[in-house]
Amino acid sequence: xxxxILRRGLGAVLxxxxxxxxxxxLFYALPADPARLSCGKTxxxxxxxxxxxxxxxxxxxxxxxxxxxHGVFAGxxxxxxxxxxxxxxxxxxxxxxxxxxxxxxxxxxxxxxxGASVLILTVGVxxxxxxxxxxxxxxxxxxxxxxxxxASMQVYFLGIVARYLLVDQFDLLPQxxxxxxxxxxxKWFGGMLxxxxxxxxxxxxxxxxxxxxxxxxxxxxxYVRTARAxxxxxxxxxxxxxxxxxxxxxxTQFGLDLGVFLGSAVITETTxxxxxxxxxxxxxxTNLDLPMIxxxxxxxxxFIVVCNTAVDFCYALIDPRVxx
Amino acid sequence: MVASVYDSYDSNDSSDSxxxxxxxxxxxxxxxxxxxxLAVEDLAVRFDTEGGTVQAVNGLSFSLQRxxxxxxxxxxxxxxxxxxxxxxGLHDRRRARISGRVEFDGVDLAGLGERGLxxxxxxxxxxxxQDALTALSPxxxxxxxxxxxxxxxxGAGRRAARTRAVEMLARVGIPDPARRVAEYPHEFSxxxxxxxxxxxxxxxxxxxxxxxxxxxxxxxxxxxxxxxxLAGLQAESGLALxxxxxxxxxxxxxxxxxxxxxxxxxxxxxxxxxxxxxPEHPYTVGLLRSxxxxxxxxxxxxxxxxxxxxxxxxxxxxxxFHPRCDQRQRVGGDRxxxxxxxxxxxxxxxxxxxxxLASGALEALEGSVIR
Numbered sequence: 001x002x003x004x005i006l007r008r009g010l011g012a013v014l015x016x017x018x019x020x021x022x023x024x025x026l027f028y029a030l031p032a033d034p035a036r037l038s039c040g041k042t043x044x045x046x047x048x049x050x051x052x053x054x055x056x057x058x059x060x061x062x063x064x065x066x067x068x069x070h071g072v073f074a075g076x077x078x079x080x081x082x083x084x085x086x087x088x089x090x091x092x093x094x095x096x097x098x099x100x101x102x103x104x105x106x107x108x109x110x111x112x113x114x115g116a117s118v119l120i121l122t123v124g125v126x127x128x129x130x131x132x133x134x135x136x137x138x139x140x141x142x143x144x145x146x147x148x149x150x151a152s153m154q155v156y157f158l159g160i161v162a163r164y165l166l167v168d169q170f171d172l173l174p175q176x177x178x179x180x181x182x183x184x185x186x187k188w189f190g191g192m193l194x195x196x197x198x199x200x201x202x203x204x205x206x207x208x209x210x211x212x213x214x215x216x217x218x219x220x221x222x223y224v225r226t227a228r229a230x231x232x233x234x235x236x237x238x239x240x241x242x243x244x245x246x247x248x249x250x251x252t253q254f255g256l257d258l259g260v261f262l263g264s265a266v267i268t269e270t271t272x273x274x275x276x277x278x279x280x281x282x283x284x285x286t287n288l289d290l291p292m293i294x295x296x297x298x299x300x301x302x303f304i305v306v307c308n309t310a311v312d313f314c315y316a317l318i319d320p321r322v323x324x
Numbered sequence: 325m326v327a328s329v330y331d332s333y334d335s336n337d338s339s340d341s342x343x344x345x346x347x348x349x350x351x352x353x354x355x356x357x358x359x360x361x362l363a364v365e366d367l368a369v370r371f372d373t374e375g376g377t378v379q380a381v382n383g384l385s386f387s388l389q390r391x392x393x394x395x396x397x398x399x400x401x402x403x404x405x406x407x408x409x410x411x412x413g414l415h416d417r418r419r420a421r422i423s424g425r426v427e428f429d430g431v432d433l434a435g436l437g438e439r440g441l442x443x444x445x446x447x448x449x450x451x452x453x454q455d456a457l458t459a460l461s462p463x464x465x466x467x468x469x470x471x472x473x474x475x476x477x478x479g480a481g482r483r484a485a486r487t488r489a490v491e492m493l494a495r496v497g498i499p500d501p502a503r504r505v506a507e508y509p510h511e512f513s514x515x516x517x518x519x520x521x522x523x524x525x526x527x528x529x530x531x532x533x534x535x536x537x538x539x540x541x542x543x544x545x546x547x548x549x550x551x552x553x554l555a556g557l558q559a560e561s562g563l564a565l566x567x568x569x570x571x572x573x574x575x576x577x578x579x580x581x582x583x584x585x586x587x588x589x590x591x592x593x594x595x596x597x598x599x600x601x602x603p604e605h606p607y608t609v610g611l612l613r614s615x616x617x618x619x620x621x622x623x624x625x626x627x628x629x630x631x632x633x634x635x636x637x638x639x640x641x642x643x644x645f646h647p648r649c650d651q652r653q654r655v656g657g658d659r660x661x662x663x664x665x666x667x668x669x670x671x672x673x674x675x676x677x678x679x680x681l682a683s684g685a686l687e688a689l690e691g692s693v694i695r
Contacts, residue, residue, distance in 0.1 A: 152377075
């Protein structure tokens with residue numbers, strides 16, 4: 001177990017190193033000159049050289065990367081500005097360290113992801129199981145039909161329509177937006193409600209269909225028949241025995257989808273005006289704020305690596321045959 | 325003499341274990357002889373598929389007394405497993421249609437719903453499935469799987485149920501049961517896993533155990549151990565055993581009676597020793613010929629039954645076996661292809677048979693093969 005954690009931890013570090021190196025290469029080794037971009041229109045050769053020096057761009061690429069890594073683990077100076085330990089760089093556009101900007105923005109994205117995941121899993125999986133157990137009957141057909149409609153929706157469409165109807169017209173939900181959970185939990189919850197529901201409707205639909213087929217598959221397993229042959233009531237047979245088999249499939253799907261959720265967060269955050277990481281990434285790209293882009297990429301990669309590790313741990317919890 | 329042919333299956337002393345059967349024969353005395361524990365009448369199992377209706381079991385009747393073992397034998401697709409599942413109503417109710425009577429201890433199980441059947445499943449009738457690796461949940465400990473239904477049924481506490489599970493594991497010969505009860509199925513060897521299945525069946529002290537190919541997934545020495553275990557448990561508790569198998573070696577080792585099935589129907593039935601020594605149906609003869617013997621000529625070729633099992637979506641008319649039967653020329657006219665032979669008693673015996681061929685015609689012909 002501890003060996004596994006160690007292995008996974010080292011593996012994660014290695015993945016992040018590779019991701020950072022690739023991002024670094026892509027953005028710093030390309031013809032576009034970050035210093036030139038930061039310098040602005042009235043750029044004198046002196047100030048360009050000055051910026052180039054303070055960004056470290058006058059050194060060889062390997063040295064720059066080494067300095068970047070050094071900044072991540074031990075902090076570094078940008079001229080007079082000290083960038084503390086997990087220093088992902090300094091945004092000359094924002095005049096702020098990348099890490100502190102990311103720290104500001106991350107909670108909004110996390111709130112969105114966690115809340116939506118909880119809703120998607122409970123609603124999607126719940127209705128999926130229900131549809132599987134009532135397969136072929138009216139309820140199953142209705143659920144499958146609703147799921148199909150939901151799955152063909154897009155966040156930006158459903159979100160804007162729902163916002164117009166539920167918030168602006170009939171005042172059923174509060175205005176979407178992010179408030180720190182520590183500053184005002186009620187407002188935090190209210191502001192996230194519409195984004196969560198929208199994401200849940202769009203993605204839970206997929207989970208209804210997926211859970212339904214995973215559950216039907218699991219129901220045909222022989223050990224489920226054994227459970228029936230023992231005289232266990234249907235509820236126990238379905239929810240304790242069959243569902244356990246379907247759970248691994250659903251979890252696998254969820255692990256894969258985490259990355260997709262993060263990708264679609266760009267649209268979600270823009271639709272609901274939530275200032276999260278994804279929106280930050282978009283503005284950084286628009287501003288060609290290269291250190292910030294590197295930072296957001298690394299945070300996203302870390303998020304995915306951590307989530308996948310968590311999913312792998314869950315496998316071991318669900319299925320004793322999986323040895324960590 | 326039959327037993328000697330199948331020596332390899334009688335790991336210990338076959339005459340000894342036969343004695344124990346004789347004891348159990350008298351276990352229930354005359355009353356049981358009047359009313360069998362299980363009486364299946366005109367059982368039919370149909371599956372609706374896209375290609376049409378599969379008639380898996382077609383008008384099958386048999387009965388089983390307490391303390392006795394009935395082996396149901398046939399190739400895959402003969403309907404033997406479908407019969408076992410139908411007794412406890414374990415088929416998927418969306419797909420299978422079951423008709424006929426399954427009278428168990430005076431109650432028609434075929435007329436009961438899931439709830440009614442739950443009172444019999446695991447408690448009075450238990451199943452042992454073929455492949456314990458897939459028939460046991462990989463996600464739950466042995467303790468959980470053995471005690472779940474037991475606790476629900478008896479209201480026993482966790483500790484008491486665990487104690488019982490450990491007892492049952494010990495009874496089926498699993499070493500160190502107190503430790504192993506906490507393990508998962510994949511941590512057991514194939515033979516031990518099948519013992520766990522049997523222990524699971526014993527949790528409710530059943531009157532009838534339906535064992536569906538309990539030894540097929542195991543190697544030969546372990547097969548013998550499992551069969552000995554089942555026979556021993558039967559001798560102890562007087563339970564009735566419905567043993568579903570394709571293996572005639574298993575039949576000769578442990579069964580009192582045998583029912584040979586083909587294409588969903590019974591074709592031959594009777595005391596195991598008599599049927600194996602003097603088969604009265606060409607299909608039984610074919611099955612026996614395709615089993616290797618230790619005493620026979622080692623260079624002699626095995627004779628498989630020609631052709632393949634019938635398509636149950638479109639079974640042959642008349643006797644379902646007739647396209648593969650090497651005796652049909654001996655039957656006058658075209659009766660085999662047009663007329664379904666009745667499953668009727670042979671004169672002066674307990675045996676039944678469904679064949680147009682004159683009784684006794686096969687014995688003289690095939691006696692040498694069997695001996």
